[in-house]
Amino acid sequence: MAFNLSCACVIIGCIFASSVKTSNISDVYPPLWKESPGQFSDYKIENGKYIINFWSYPDRLGTYKILLNKTAKYFAKFSPENEQNILWGLPVHHGWQYHTGRLADPTQSTDCGRKSGDHLCISVDSWWADLNYYLSAMPFLAAVDSGIMGISPDNVTFLPPSKDQMNFCYNVSHCHSSFPEAMKKWNEFYQSHSSSFDDLLESLWAAHVSSLDVARKNFQNRLKYYSKQEADFARSWALFVDYLAPPRFPTTLIRTYEFQKELPRRMLVSGDKVPFISDFSGFQNTVLFALNLLHKVHKYTGTLSLILWKALMKSTVARKLFLEILEFILHSFN
Numbered sequence: 001m002a003f004n005l006s007c008a009c010v011i012i013g014c015i016f017a018s019s020v021k022t023s024n025i026s027d028v029y030p031p032l033w034k035e036s037p038g039q040f041s042d043y044k045i046e047n048g049k050y051i052i053n054f055w056s057y058p059d060r061l062g063t064y065k066i067l068l069n070k071t072a073k074y075f076a077k078f079s080p081e082n083e084q085n086i087l088w089g090l091p092v093h094h095g096w097q098y099h100t101g102r103l104a105d106p107t108q109s110t111d112c113g114r115k116s117g118d119h120l121c122i123s124v125d126s127w128w129a130d131l132n133y134y135l136s137a138m139p140f141l142a143a144v145d146s147g148i149m150g151i152s153p154d155n156v157t158f159l160p161p162s163k164d165q166m167n168f169c170y171n172v173s174h175c176h177s178s179f180p181e182a183m184k185k186w187n188e189f190y191q192s193h194s195s196s197f198d199d200l201l202e203s204l205w206a207a208h209v210s211s212l213d214v215a216r217k218n219f220q221n222r223l224k225y226y227s228k229q230e231a232d233f234a235r236s237w238a239l240f241v242d243y244l245a246p247p248r249f250p251t252t253l254i255r256t257y258e259f260q261k262e263l264p265r266r267m268l269v270s271g272d273k274v275p276f277i278s279d280f281s282g283f284q285n286t287v288l289f290a291l292n293l294l295h296k297v298h299k300y301t302g303t304l305s306l307i308l309w310k311a312l313m314k315s316t317v318a319r320k321l322f323l324e325i326l327e328f329i330l331h332s333f334n
């Protein structure tokens with residue numbers, strides 16, 4: 001059954017890949033992918049350590065680029081060109097955060113992240129950027145720790161942000177002591193690299209949810225900087241990710257790209273009335289409406305809906321069915 005599922009995933013992946021090849025595969029990469037650092041030597045070195053500034057978009061994106069490059073060998077058996085690497089979901093989503101203005105300073109007190117200002121800057125006040133820190137720094141450092149990056153764990157360190165330094169970690173040992181559970185899960189993911197595609201997805205999602213759980217708790221206070229519409233969407237989105245984990249949504253390059261085309265292409269403002277936002281497509285409005293509805297159902301049932309959903313998704317057949325329905329819906333609208 002597990003074999004059938006990975007087969008199905010690969011076949012669906014091929015369908016997606018061929019539908020995009022007709023346009024241009026480089027369009028699916030995150031913005032500035034080509035220009036960002038692609039190896040450790042592209043970063044500054046001080047006292048024998050690589051210094052990475054996670055508050056600069058190209059620097060943060062570059063860590064994903066190295067990660068994708070170093071893990072490519074584990075996914076080569078599933079498809080050529082690393083397309084089926086399930087770590088693609090992270091940089092592709094981060095690219096969406098960047099080009100929709102979600103990494104900018106939401107308090108508007110600086111020009112960090114503004115198109116007209118310091119446009120490569122990532123703001124520590126951005127809820128999206130802070131959550132993503134736990135989904136970039138941790139997977140990266142755990143990979144260093146697991147030995148797959150080819151450098152010693154003591155040889156890399158990150159620059160702290162301008163405030164709330166206690167909420168972040170900056171090197172392998174520091175992240176392990178600050179966020180032991182999430183780091184352990186990321187390490188387990190890298191150690192499972194010889195498993196089946198389905199098992200890889202399971203351990204990736206376990207690590208993802210673990211990072212997200214701590215991040216959500218630590219950065220709730222950021223949501224006050226946003227319009228009610230954007231804050232609702234942010235909460236609903238983070239919750240939706242909890243629902244994407246049990247069916248083990250395959251976060252490969254083209255599938256993630258197709259999926260997030262349906263997410264809001266700019267920050268939501270107080271005048272926006274879901275699902276009647278005029279500069280969004282009908283489908284984008286529907287997706288937004290559905291996400292908010294899920295949040296309401298989840299709250300109304302006191303999280304019972306998630307418990308039931310997890311139980312249902314223990315069945316391989318149910319998982320496969322759900323993913324096929326999701327693909328079908330996405331395809332009919334694309």
Ligand SMILES: *[C@@H]1O[C@H](CO)[C@@H](O)[C@H](O)[C@H]1NC(C)=O
Binds near residue numbers: 024025026027
């Ligand atoms: C795809 O896009 C890239 C950059 O936008 C461009 O350099 C390349 O020539 C394009 N390839 C095709 C086949 O259109």
Ligand SMILES: *[C@@H]1O[C@H](CO)[C@@H](O)[C@H](O)[C@H]1NC(C)=O
Binds near residue numbers: 045047049155
């Ligand atoms: C990394 O660490 C080793 C010792 O563990 C050291 O010899 C080396 O110079 C360090 N720096 C770089 C950039 O490799």
Ligand SMILES: *[C@@H]1O[C@H](CO)[C@@H](O)[C@H](O)[C@H]1NC(C)=O
Binds near residue numbers: 072
């Ligand atoms: C990884 O990066 C190296 C150096 O930039 C490059 O030669 C190699 O082709 C890349 N591998 C993959 C699978 O992208």
Ligand SMILES: *[C@@H]1O[C@H](CO)[C@@H](O)[C@H](O)[C@H]1NC(C)=O
Binds near residue numbers: 170174
């Ligand atoms: C890691 O970071 C912590 C906290 O900033 C620091 O105390 C420690 O010396 C660092 N360890 C290494 C190996 O750089």
